[in-house]
Amino acid sequence: MDPLSDAIRKSGADAYVAYANSRDADMRYLTHFTTSDPFVFFKKKGSRGTIIISQMEVGRASRESITAVMTRAEAGLPEILKKEKDPYRATALMIAEQAGKKILVPPNFPVALASALGEFCTVKIDTGTVLSMRAKKSRPEIRCLRGIQAITQTAMAQAVLLIRRATVKKGILYHDSKPLTSEDIRYAMHRVLLEHGCSAEDTIVSCGKDTAIPHMTGSGPLMADEPIIIDLFPLHEKSGYYSDMTRTLVKGEPSPEILEMYSALLEAKQLAVSRVKSGVSGADLYQIVVDFFREHGYESDTRGFMHSLGHGVGLQVHELPSLGPAGKNLEAGNVITIEPGLYYPGIGGVRVEDIGAVTKTGFSNFTSFSEDLIA
Secondary structure, rough: OHHHHHHHHHHOOEEEEEEEOOHHHHHHHHHHHOOOOOOEEEEEOOOOOOEEHHHHHHHHHHHOOOOOOEEEOOHHHHHHHOOOHHHHHHHHHHHHHHHOEEEEEEEOHHHHHHHHHHHOEEEOOOHEEEEEEEHHHHHHHHHHHHHHHHHHHHHHHHHHHHHOOOOOOOOOEEEOOOOOOHHHHHHHHHHHHHHEEEEOOEEEEEEHHHHHOOOOOOOEEOOOOOOOEEEEOOOOOOOOOEOOOOEEEOOOOHHHHHHHHHHHHHHHHHHHHHOOOOOOOOOHHHHHHHHHHHOOOOOOOOOOOOOOEEOOOOOOEEEEEEEEOOOOOOOOEEEEEEEEEEEEEOOOOEOOOEEEEHHHHOOOOOOOOOOOOOO
């Protein structure tokens, strides 16, 4: 029995029901159907599931979706609307008539619809079955993610090239007789991504003291002799999957503190990569790196190593499994990042991030990009 059918059985429900558009990662995973309008998915034990959509979407849904397809008319919604004018109550009644009187819903199910459903059936909240299903990737998913990372590296290479070719005037990087900015680097990478069917938002290109703030987006001219953190996590628009990678560069002469931090960082990353395999917990991997940094004089608190060691990547850029203090055992098929970082106000920050798949014996790294600090 598949995990979702098993969850339905254990909960005593008649069916699992979701209501969202395809921007919701669980909905896209369960249906493979893409639309900006919310729609109903329901699944009874042992079935492949059914989506309820408008008539105008039937042709496309029949091609794209891995579920059965039902129109709203076939589900009885027009007749229901003749008597029930409230849209939430009408949709809830349609769901109850199709899915049953005991419904299992995801944690992010719309509150108004859940309240309406409660008038017609018993509603229980699932604890995250689909999240767990998504965490273990199939071979086609892994091939897809590996391909997206190759595109990501192409975009990152463009950023590195611009920084490497820049000239320095009074401590500022210049390109084509103008200051080279975070915005310039971001635009250059995004243009490459668009050419390969990807898009990106909130891409980090931070410089100098801003790098001590892990998720500072960055803006303005880039400086010589200072760390530049580039964190790129694009979306492949056709598949809906993400990748994620980070590199740190210095154009010129880094400070001794940055050099020492970066050396320790690379050792920590390699140590973590060497310990990854199925059965090892994310919490243990995180603690190994915390202990390593402590032995080398770096904290893991409000500065130093300030975040988790990594996270799962898939239809969301951050998903299960976690490589943090609460991380559970890894499984073969998990796609994760390994991304230690060190951050000190007044000095700056350094971070390197690879992405790859957990196997029974180790870590299949999708990332094959230089870790050279000096551009």
